[in-house]
Amino acid sequence: MEKKVILLVEDAPDDEVLTIHALEKSNELNEVAVAHDGVEALHYLFGTGSYSNRKASDMPDLILLDLKLPYIHGLEVLRRIRSDERTKLVPVVILTSSKEESDLIESYKSGANGYIRKTVDFVQFSSAIQQIGQYWLVLNVAPPKVSTS
């Protein structure tokens, strides 16, 4: 099975470790790229800045996006992802600890494919991550990758 790439946009180092741990447990074949803030994430996706030597056509198969990010808010990142032809179709799942109704509504309004709440209970969190990976990378038929011309 081909390798899938997951882009994790997360600023908290602990959460980063825990999430990667959960992801690796579910499927070792997946490659996880990490961006520690919104700016870095956008650089990664569009092959700009520090990621200028990355092939922008290699879109990740799944983006796990935290909302509470420095510099640019996660929702803004989401909007920019959705407003660019190259990244418009990439599945984005919001991964956040926020319980605010407004965040939930805004995320879906801005084009998120899913919204998962981070739980304190790690076992529960782990299981959720596994299910996400299972669904989006295996079960779900991915949208076609847009080729950059």
Place this chain on the structure above:
Amino acid sequence: MNTNDGDEKIRRQHFGEDGKQMTIRTKTLIVSSIALSTLLTIMYVTHLLSLSTNYVILSSLAFGVGFLVIFLLILDKLVLSRVNHLTEIVRDADTSRDMSKRFLVKGKDELSNLGAAINRMLMELQTSENNLRRIEENNRAIMGVMPDTICEFSKDGTLKRWKPAKNGDLPFLVTEPVGKKLRELIPIQCSEQAENHMKMALQTGTMQDFQYSILREDGWHSYESRMAKSGEAVVLTIVRDITEQKQAEEALKKEHEEGEKKAQQFQVVIDELESFAYSVSHDLRAPLRSIDGFSEILLQNYNDRLDDEGKDYLNRVRLASQRMSVLIDDLLNLSRVTRDEMHHENVNLSALAQKLTRELQESQPERHVNFTIARGLVDKGDANLLQVALENLLSNAWKFSRTREWASIEFGRAKNNGKHTYFVRDNGVGFDMAYADKLFGAFQRMHSNTEFEGSGIGLATVKRIVNRHGGTIWAESAVDQGATFYFTL
């Protein structure tokens, strides 16, 4: 019948009889003709007896005089005395204003008619005078009763006469207002306005209304003045002291402003609480996640390198962090209950209870629980908050009755002192009434965590919800005999 006759008699005496009349002229002519013809007849008879010419002349003279006397008597009776009487009556009415005398009407001739007419006029005058007097007395009584200052102004704005207010307060700048003009009576700033109003009142005949104030040693006195035209060149003014009213208005306005300010401050506090709750919700949970997560990873990845004690400690760490997470959630819910706006509507409590108990049963289908839910219980309140309250009460009942083989949970409404009281009853482990006052405190528990899990915040939440609906909540219980929670809305 007697009075009728009497009345009829008086009526005829005052107003004459209806019917054909015989004028005085006719009467006089007839009588004169009769007298003259009698005289002539006598003269002729005497002449026939051929008496001497002297006797004839003498007798003619005598008869002439006799005739004159008779004529005069008739004249007097028919005309002169009656005219005299009439004149007397009219003069009396005119000079001494005595309108009570009436002319006695006899017969139906010109003087009778004149007399009747004069009688009628006198009677009308008398009635008018009585009415006028009554109206004047009425007016005087009204003015006397009115506690305000009443003044009369002439067209040029001079005060002609006035009646002071009951409380003795003068709404003027001077103590002797008679003869003074408006600008001498009230402050210059207001007098021009007052003069205009007076002009308007005279021109348009509408009532004019305006307010003015006078500064005295004890502060500002405010007055309200109403002017109305009362005749061609007279303006009636009523002045009322409205100082108290004005003060009340000012006080009310100030209260309003302060109320607004307080509401604003309140809103600020609420907004701050809102952002506080949000940061709590996010920021406090992150470290908890780390604690729990890494403990679990330790347990997983270092399983073989840990002895039982080590594993136990790590498990305790995990449990503690999870418990803290629950506490945070509960606290947040409690604060939301206080913060959120309430939307009042009709809520079907029975349906709500049915739904919640169904969910409870589904969560643990193996338990045998007898649910008794009264039907048709509807009340006014916030649907979301009431659901939270019922959820808390029912899940408590569910939790604390799990020791029973056959648990029973009841939700219904009873009348207590005429007020509708809702209750949730279970046959579970109950609690000691000695500690009942602690029941609804935040984080207060009646049982240890090993017996029954819980944060102790559920009942505090319910209490707050009930309070926000303007109701009260209390409970009755005995150890091992179940518990009943009562609340009103």
